[in-house]
Amino acid sequence: MELKTINIPKDFILGAAASAWQTEGWSGKKETQDSYLDLWYKNNKNVWHNGYGPAVATDFKNRYKEDIGYMKEIGLTHYRTSINWSRFLIDYENAVVDEEYASYMDDVIKELIRNGVEPMIALEHYEVPAVLFEEYGGWGSKHVVDLFVKYAEKVFERYGDRVKNWFTFNEPIVVQTRVYLDAIRYPFEQNTKKWMQWNFNKGLATARIVKLFKEMELKEKYGAKIGVILNPEVAYARSSAEHDQKAASMFDLFFNRVFLDPAIKGEYPQELFALMDKHDIMFDASEEELQMIKENTVDYVGLNIYFPYRVKARSTAWNEETPFHPEYYYEKFDLPGKKMNPHRGWEIYPHTMYDIAIRMKEEYGNIEWFIAENGMGVENEYRFKNEEQIIQDDYRIEFISEHLKWLLKGIEDGSNCKGYMLWAFTDNVSPMNAFKNRYGLVEINLEDNRNRALKKSAYWYKQVIETKQFEAQDDDLYK
Numbered sequence: 001m002e003l004k005t006i007n008i009p010k011d012f013i014l015g016a017a018a019s020a021w022q023t024e025g026w027s028g029k030k031e032t033q034d035s036y037l038d039l040w041y042k043n044n045k046n047v048w049h050n051g052y053g054p055a056v057a058t059d060f061k062n063r064y065k066e067d068i069g070y071m072k073e074i075g076l077t078h079y080r081t082s083i084n085w086s087r088f089l090i091d092y093e094n095a096v097v098d099e100e101y102a103s104y105m106d107d108v109i110k111e112l113i114r115n116g117v118e119p120m121i122a123l124e125h126y127e128v129p130a131v132l133f134e135e136y137g138g139w140g141s142k143h144v145v146d147l148f149v150k151y152a153e154k155v156f157e158r159y160g161d162r163v164k165n166w167f168t169f170n171e172p173i174v175v176q177t178r179v180y181l182d183a184i185r186y187p188f189e190q191n192t193k194k195w196m197q198w199n200f201n202k203g204l205a206t207a208r209i210v211k212l213f214k215e216m217e218l219k220e221k222y223g224a225k226i227g228v229i230l231n232p233e234v235a236y237a238r239s240s241a242e243h244d245q246k247a248a249s250m251f252d253l254f255f256n257r258v259f260l261d262p263a264i265k266g267e268y269p270q271e272l273f274a275l276m277d278k279h280d281i282m283f284d285a286s287e288e289e290l291q292m293i294k295e296n297t298v299d300y301v302g303l304n305i306y307f308p309y310r311v312k313a314r315s316t317a318w319n320e321e322t323p324f325h326p327e328y329y330y331e332k333f334d335l336p337g338k339k340m341n342p343h344r345g346w347e348i349y350p351h352t353m354y355d356i357a358i359r360m361k362e363e364y365g366n367i368e369w370f371i372a373e374n375g376m377g378v379e380n381e382y383r384f385k386n387e388e389q390i391i392q393d394d395y396r397i398e399f400i401s402e403h404l405k406w407l408l409k410g411i412e413d414g415s416n417c418k419g420y421m422l423w424a425f426t427d428n429v430s431p432m433n434a435f436k437n438r439y440g441l442v443e444i445n446l447e448d449n450r451n452r453a454l455k456k457s458a459y460w461y462k463q464v465i466e467t468k469q470f471e472a473q474d475d476d477l478y479k
Contacts, residue, residue, distance in 0.1 A: 033129070373423040
């Protein structure tokens with residue numbers, strides 16, 4: 001197929017992402033500083049691939065200078081990560097800072113800036129402190145929301161003069177969906193009402209952090225912005241028939257609009273209230289809290305996009321003896337002939353980038369946004385090493401090229417997208433999958449002291465950043 005040269009806007013972000021818990025390791029962590037992920041790993045290590053988890057991860061805490069050196073070599077404009085709430089404090093009730101960890105974060109931020117890489121920081125990437133999860137039920141508690149605001153204030157005080165890009169959460173829907181909706185992660189409790197309360201409390205926490213951000217005048221003083229990173233799963237109906245369209249709409253309501261709407265529009269969809277009431281899963285929310293959400297919307301959003309979600313109307317009756325699940329209104333649809341990543345089990349459909357771009361333009365006021373995560377996980381990548389021992393990940397280069405192509409087409413058609421962040425900078429630990437599927441530009445060799453090596457995609461990405469152009473398939477791009 002013929003290739004076409006695609007040009008990238010001058011100030012377009014081309015970076016990469018990771019999180020604190022997936023990279024740092026436990027070096028220097030105190031016994032009282034477990035996060036939810038640490039708690040899960042300690043209690044349920046058998047479900048983590050080959051037993052790898054957050055204990056060592058990529059040892060970023062001890063090797064951040066080396067890794068940031070690779071970021072500079074590749075030419076990343078931005079690096080997105082998180083501050084580990086469970087480690088930043090030694091007293092969560094009174095927000096007493098752990099000076100050792102805070103100093104480490106200070107050094108990381110300084111090193112990034114010194115090497116020309118703009119830091120982008122999330123306040124929580126699944127790292128709710130384990131003690132708050134066990135004592136209060138984690139994000140099911142309004143008290144935990146209060147403690148999160150205290151924590152955020154300490155973080156802003158420390159780093160607000162240097163970090164320009166802030167986010168309340170990364171993927172705020174994920175933990176409770178896996179724990180309370182699908183019951184596939186520790187502590188395996190199927191409880192849809194708890195799921196919905198976690199959803200609301202994180203939406204409320206985002207609004208309260210936005211309010212704090214305004215009060216501290218971080219935008220006025222330092223030109224900083226505050227947002228949230230969401231992972232909308234772009235839903236496609238099996239057909240144009242009304243029953244399938246409704247199925248897709250219901251999926252979108254429960255999994256996408258439940259966070260997109262309050263964060264950007266300042267209110268929840270009215271139809272969601274009716275459904276929560278119908279199925280007895282209404283979250284506890286006061287008029288004052290709803291007003292807080294209305295008055296404190298985000299400056300911008302990051303979106304994590306990997307694959308499409310295909311649904312159809314239910315063909316079988318829902319088991320009324322089980323707790324309510326949004327699948328009451330839909331079933332997954334297995335599209336015949338779809339292109340797959342066989343390692344991760346995810347469909348590859350780059351056009352999703354264009355569709356979400358146009359949606360942000362048409363439904364969400366063309367708010368500023370960027371791709372905060374997109375990438376391809378592949379198992380046993382060492383199979384693709386050449387004679388120089390460099391992983392020849394042409395499949396990743398093709399994946400990025402095709403997704404970037406459609407994203408840039410969305411920008412050309414008026415969407416206010418400012419950048420693309422690859423998941424991930426290095427191979428790192430994922431929940432349960434651990435190091436099974438590798439996503440990085442940089443290889444982490446587990447058999448050789450976690451030593452690093454650039455993959456072919458890293459050299460390609462470096463060239464894309466330098467030249468602001470790349471080649472992609474000239475198929476149906478402008479049809």
